[in-house]
Amino acid sequence: MEKRSSSSSEQDVEVRKGPxxxxxxxxxxxxxxxxxxxxxxxxVKSAGLKRTGKSCRLRWLNYLRPDVRRGNITPEEQLLxxxxxxxxxxxxxxxxxxxxxxxxxxxxxxxxxxxQKHVKQTDSFNGQTSxxxxxxxxxxxxxxxxxxxxxxxxxxxxxxxxxxxxxxxxTGTNESTWSMEDLWSLQLLNHD
DNA sequence: AACTGGTACAACCGCAAGTCA
DNA sequence: CTGACTTGCGGTTGTACCAGT
Numbered sequence: 001m002e003k004r005s006s007s008s009s010e011q012d013v014e015v016r017k018g019p020x021x022x023x024x025x026x027x028x029x030x031x032x033x034x035x036x037x038x039x040x041x042x043x044v045k046s047a048g049l050k051r052t053g054k055s056c057r058l059r060w061l062n063y064l065r066p067d068v069r070r071g072n073i074t075p076e077e078q079l080l081x082x083x084x085x086x087x088x089x090x091x092x093x094x095x096x097x098x099x100x101x102x103x104x105x106x107x108x109x110x111x112x113x114x115x116q117k118h119v120k121q122t123d124s125f126n127g128q129t130s131x132x133x134x135x136x137x138x139x140x141x142x143x144x145x146x147x148x149x150x151x152x153x154x155x156x157x158x159x160x161x162x163x164x165x166x167x168x169x170x171t172g173t174n175e176s177t178w179s180m181e182d183l184w185s186l187q188l189l190n191h192d
Numbered sequence: 193a194a195c196t197g198g199t200a201c202a203a204c205c206g207c208a209a210g211t212c213a
Numbered sequence: 214c215t216g217a218c219t220t221g222c223g224g225t226t227g228t229a230c231c232a233g234t
Contacts, residue, residue: 018227019228038220039219040219040220041218041219041220053219053220054219054220054221057220057221061221090222090223090224091222091223092222092223093221093222093223104221104222104223105223108223108224112224
């Protein structure tokens, strides 16, 4: 970690928010290709990105890293997620470490949008005998998790996201979208 | 064709823990 | 030991897209 290089770095400079542009992605990829991950605030200054170090880290870990797997969560992965969640609760980063190529953010989203919904439905279907124990979405009791049948879950399109996003997620219609192949091929061209 | 509600995902925010001078 | 700073994590929000009416 680099300490106290120059006061509170993230507030004296104009900071961009919102969706990342292709140019920003490229800058980030190129910088990391040259210097490696980490020291995110230094990266921001050196690379000239108008983003916070946090934002860069998130973008890299959840999206740009070459080993990030996108799309279809397999039934095996679903099962593993449920097992690990039953064991550890909402420790998404810990769970993510056991699913290679999956990010904590992705697992968290997956849990919230699909499994949790299913658990809720199952729960209310079972007659609401648990007297609102699950009204708090954060902690699903282990028993409730075990009720969920992974094969049942596979009725949900596992990660067949509606935008047609898989490993290549460009929609084709929006000019502000680009595929990872695009970015990495550009990175290869730019690099050295 | 226009509107509305639901879904999925990317990104932001706040907090806690770790590190170093 | 303490304070300043960075990083990582979990929760939440914003928004684009799709399907149904």
